Amino acid sequence: MVRLFSLKPLVLALGVAFSAAAAAQSDVSVLPETETAARPEAAETAVGSKGSDTELSLGSTCLVCEPENLKPEAQPEIRRSGEDAPPEHTRITADHIEGQTGVEVKAQGDVIVERNQDILNAPQVHYNQAENTVTAGDTFTLYQNGSTVSGDIITYNLDTGNGTTQNVRLEAEHEGRRLQSVSKQAEISGHNRYKLIHTKFNTCAPGDAAWYIRAESVEADQESGIGVAKHAALVFGGVPVLYTPWADFPLNGNRKSGLLVPTIATGSDGLTLDVPYYFNLAPNLDATLTPSIVSARGVRLGGELRYLQPKYSGEVEGNWMPSDKRSEHDNRYRFKWQHRQQFAPHLSGGVDFNQVSDNDYYRDFYNRTNLTDYVNLNRQAWLGYNNTLWGGRFGSTVSVQKYQTLANELGYKDEPYAILPRLSGSWHKNIGNAEVNLFGQFTHFSHDSKQSAYRTVLHPSIKWDFHNQWGYLRPKIGVNATYYDLKRFGDQPSRNLSRTLPMFSLDSGMTFERNKRLFGSEYLQTLEPRLFYNYIPTKSQNDLPNFDSSENSFSYDQLFRENLYSGSDRINAANSLSAAVQSRLLNPITGAEILRAGIGQKFYLKNDNVLLDGSIGRNERNSSDWVAFAHGNLTDSVRLDTDIHYNRNQRRLEQYAVGLRYRPEAGKVLSLRYKYGHNERIYLQDNGRYLYDKLKQIDVAAQWPLSKNLYAVARYNYEITVKKPLEMLAGVEYKSGCGCWSASVVGHRYVTGENSRKNAVFFNLQLKDLSSIGKSPFEQLRLAVPGYSKPNEVMKP
Known part of the structure; x- marks a missing residue:
């Protein structure tokens, strides 16, 4: 029986060494038969050797590159013998074949070796059956699964799995990612270990070597799944810009612990250098540790931990600077923890916790956008339950919340009330054209320097929806009942307060459509008039505390809201009618909205109103301001x-x-x-x-x-x-x-x-x-x- 080798290990050696995502076995097959065929007309083939001292190149190192100017090395067309060889069957085709069965086979002149999906082209191939070794050269090209490997000579021992190649070039594509490399030599040690010597690689187009990674050697061990590069440098525009004496990387596309690319930045704090190190702790657990140097301030240590389980996930982040040369604060830090968990099919929860060391932290280390976002740092934990109840949807939440409030540059801060705890529940059910809603909430407001209290809110309502293709009418009635239990605070005695207000609204609208041609294009234009009547009786609320209410800005959407205040401590008085109209331009084929414009105004049928401080304001007015968009x-x-x-x-x-x-x-x-x-x-x-x-x-x-x-x-x-x-x-x-x-x-x-x-x-x-x-x-x-x-x-x- 003649045994011929599978060339797959070589392709994998090069592919995985250059971070290809493909993975396959590297086995030596024992074949029952080797098929050889000499072509009828023998032809003399000229063999030209590149020479082992030739400098291998990926292409042009010019940074200003245009595709039409690339000059990639010409790749020979794949040559096949004709019909595909049977599975696990090796076919050798050449101009001239000679040898002795069981000793050796020599093939010369346009040699084609085919086995499964692998095709080897070479001027000559020598198979030593006594030593079980195959040699191809003086040049060879191997095609397999979209990859091309070419070089001067390849020698491979089928028993030990050892082999060498000279002046090797690889071009491969996998999942849209292209790899190309050149190496002076490739050594194969067994079926799962490889070493590339004096290698260069990049992920550019053929002939483009604007940048590449150059390494003295790259070793790959398939069994451990780890590759190691020694004396590696990033060469950009022909100039080495980064160097590492040693680096390891995964061969199978999986995550692996190791150094990540450093980050360099400069600005008001001078030069900042971050050197992150990644820890692949488990398939669902990883961490990053980032030591840093901030030239104008000092050293800093940052870290991130991520975890993922079927029922919970989260992230922990932090930074610590033991000493800051530009600040009066030392031991400066930021800590953040976010956690989400599904305890049961209907029960979930989470944590959002944020903490910094001092009031100046975000001003010193973050940009303008972050300054407005991080005044009150959220620290909250919650549980939520959602299920079906009495044929409707029921949802409830229990939460605790306390902010870290940062002072402004002048040292002033206004800390919100802590919520310790808040219980909320809602239930809604559709009955014919009616939607029944029940909402309830209990909150304990706590503060170190203000009066604390318990607040209970109940808000049942019913809304009907009568509509057709061109319009709708939606009346709604409800009652808002609020109860307070104020604790004693200083000279302020404990007391109980309440407020009950009926609420009624009627929302109505129509939609008209027409085809419209504008600026040479066809559109579907709508005209959508809308009327919204709102009634809430006037009730003074200046004896009630204000824990979480504020006045919303006046806008188009605000015309159609029952309460102008956010939160539950203030409810405005209303006997008003909002009139508005909007028009939209739509794509007549897809329905996509192109343009929307509208204008509206609110007409007041009485002059009373509840101000933010709870008092009654009386203004001579019959209509509100105009709003348009x-x-x-x-x-x-x-x-x-x-x-x-x-x-x-x-x-x-x-x-x-x-x-x-x-x-x-x-x-x-x-x-x-x-x-x-x-x-x-x-x-x-x-x-x-x-x-x-x-x-x-x-x-x-x-x-x-x-x-x-x-x-x-x-x-x-x-x-x-x-x-x-x-x-x-x-x-x-x-x-x-x-x-x-x-x-x-x-x-x-x-x-x-x-x-x-x-x-x-x-x-x-x-x-x-x-x-x-x-x-x-x-x-x-x-x-x-x-x-x-x-x-x-x-x-x-």
């Missing part, structure tokens, strides 16, 4: 977003915001926004009162190509009243024409307080299908430039 696309390239609030009594614009965006295609965006407020809350003063003043802000942003592959990004947000820029951003982004790499440099300057500001510079280098170096500015650009597109998404190689 328009949101959508004026053309395929132009979008309009505008909201207007007009004060009828003062005959002035109270608030308005207008935004116009021009986006003819992805990567080309011009945006202009203007926001005005006559009497807006600006910031909290040290006396605990807010400063109110006019607000006038202009915001200009853009993303625009400077050349085929180079894009500029910018934003300028200016406050006209105080004559001060709030945020400035400018930068450039570049993507290689061949898609192998992209880079961005963005500078960012923003205010963090009344008299403070910060700077940041983002540099990011993206290597296709491999990794990125530096800190990505994507989130800042997405928020700063409406309609922003990543260069990677704009240009497709």
